[in-house]
Amino acid sequence: MAKGIVVLDFGGQYAHLIANRIRRLQVYAEIRSPQAAVADLEDADGLILSGGPSSVYAADSPVFNPEIFTMDKPMLGLCYGHQLICHQLGGSVEPGDTMEFGAAQLRVKEPRGVLAGLEAQELVWMSHRDSVQKPPEGFSVLADTDDCPVAAMGNEARRIYGLQFHPEVTHTVSGMEILDNFIGLCGCERTWTMERYIETSMAQIVAQTAGRKVFLLVSGGVDSTVCFLLLNRALGEDRVLGLHIDNGFMRKGETALVERLMQESGFENLKVVDASSDFLKRVEGVADPEEKRLRIGEEFLAVRDRALIDLGLDPEEWLLGQGTLYTDTIESGGTDHADVIKTHQNRVGVIEQLLAEGKVVEPLDQLYKDEVRALGEKLGLPHHLVWRHPFPGPGLGVRVLCSDGNEPQEDLGPVEEKAAEVAARYDLQLQILPLRSVGVQGDSRTYAHPAVVSGDCDWEKLELLSTELTNLFAEINRVVYLLGPEERPVQRIKPGYLTRDRLDLLREADAIAMEGLERHGLMQEMMQMPTVLVPLSADGVQESVVLRPIASSDLMTARFCRLPREFLEDIRDRLLALEGIEAVFYDITHKPPGTVEWE
């Protein structure tokens, strides 16, 4: 690896946030297993021990190599990592039953080491149960909070530090300064830039392909487009072939746009096929989100293989290119401790096999989304293309919620009653919707019900209520706000699958929403705004749509956006005027607990 920081992953998606933040400070960082041999960590300038949901006392706590603690390297433990350092080096950790979660005031007693330059009071983000009571010998307490006697500790001679809070999340105001201080202690070189990345990854592409050629699917999204450009630059147009498959899950006019953009960029090595009928057939009658993903992923490969034959390409000579990002590999359970949140389409069975055979070229698999954008700009992609909202590989296939039309088996009445009482405290009405969507809680995937609330649009209240509901009730993993009509008719779930007419309806709704964002100058105010079609209907024919605008820098976590009233009223009216749409909702769930896509 390039010299830099190794983040040891003790579970939780946050290991990635840490690595991403370190890279923003221009230092290379990568994630490794805590079971790594000491010899394999020698190249690191410093180690960060990530947080994780476990307790050092738990029988199933993550397995690690204890020799790590004998290494003469700067070390920073965060949350679980902090407790582990304490436990391993002879301090005391007190088990806790209740969770401390949220903002806390840190009292900095000694602004030294990783806390150098901080104010006496700092706002930090906490999320833990156990806590350090007494640091190990040789360590001093650098900071505390009301609930945490050892919120930060350090042994300056050994350059080992532990923090109970999370400097990697943006809620910790001076988080980046703290990480910057640690990098300084490690003596890292700040050489991680996209210029450098272009050079090294081009060399890697040339080496891996060893004279062979690369074939890749180009969806039109940023990742695959940047991947296509990088491959073209590394191998030349003759050794790269892009295929754009219209899978039937594209946005309105998307395929035509991709063709035009590529022509304007001067690429002639991009082919387009319309395979929408094949895809629709493959997902006929399927309602389960994971099953849909799997089938769409498999169909991509089937269409690709047929295209390879039609194009007369020898599979031995052509490798498969993919614009997979670092995070895509992890959400599919890429490290020891990350649970499978959901199967990424670039990680379905057949591709795993090709990967094992070294037949997949993924030049972006070390990058985070923000880095891919920076890379795209460096490669000369037009600004508006680089900044397009990300669009998932399975496209509208994960935005058309499907159902066999059966009401949920469990009796949601008692939960709904209790949840409605909570909502009433905010002067809002609540109902639980009789369908389920995908979410993420802790480090696991959830599949539970959205609650719909209606009443005054007071963002503060809506945000508090949404968080409270999803914390209190396991049955609720999402909360939506009713935009219109003012009086929602009694809606029931209706059968609905991935059919062309439903996709066409969503395409129209999505086009209205996107055009609205452009016209109101809001496109860059958010990372993404999926429009989702849900089979909720009063008359058994019409359906409902959900707007899901989110702000996020890395897509591992996201916040719902508060959009201006004029925009919402405008879009609501246009959507309700669309034939086939009878209600419009607005998703007010952060990620976690709600994922971006409803699936």
Ligand code: XMP
């Ligand atoms: P979730 O729903 O997991 O989405 O919160 C996070 C981000 O990933 C995108 N996404 C995908 N992108 N192939 C992709 O290329 C996929 O299978 C896929 N699934 C989700 C989603 O749009 C969001 O930006």
